[in-house]
Amino acid sequence: MDMVMKLGTTSSVVIFTKSSCCISHSIVTLIRSFEANPTVYELDRHPNGKQIDKALIELRCQPSVPTIFIGNEFIGGSNEIMSLNVRSKLIQLIIRANSIWV
Numbered sequence: 001m002d003m004v005m006k007l008g009t010t011s012s013v014v015i016f017t018k019s020s021c022c023i024s025h026s027i028v029t030l031i032r033s034f035e036a037n038p039t040v041y042e043l044d045r046h047p048n049g050k051q052i053d054k055a056l057i058e059l060r061c062q063p064s065v066p067t068i069f070i071g072n073e074f075i076g077g078s079n080e081i082m083s084l085n086v087r088s089k090l091i092q093l094i095i096r097a098n099s100i101w102v
Helices: 001-008 024-033 049-058 078-087 090-096
Strands: 011-015 039-042 069-070 073-076
Touching: 001 011, 001 024, 001 049, 024 078, 039 049, 069 090, 073 078
Parallel strands: 011 039
Antiparallel strands: 011 069, 069 073
16 A cells, blocks of 8 residues: 555656556546646556556456545545546635646
């Protein structure tokens, strides 16, 4: 789990995905639509992907991807991101994380 938390702080927005996950692709596209440039870790292509996947499940991420960190803070998965977006709070988080400037 320490590895996940460390990777989650490598950038202002970090997204753990799998290349075959359409929901992951949608979340990355949503974040990028705000002109943010997230760091994306594709677990099925990452050398430690299986370990990271296991650690995400230990964080209670079900399913394990997509998992999102914004501003070095664990946000959750797609449900949390979509809920924040519907309430217009996602962009506020991204701005506070200094991932975009307006």
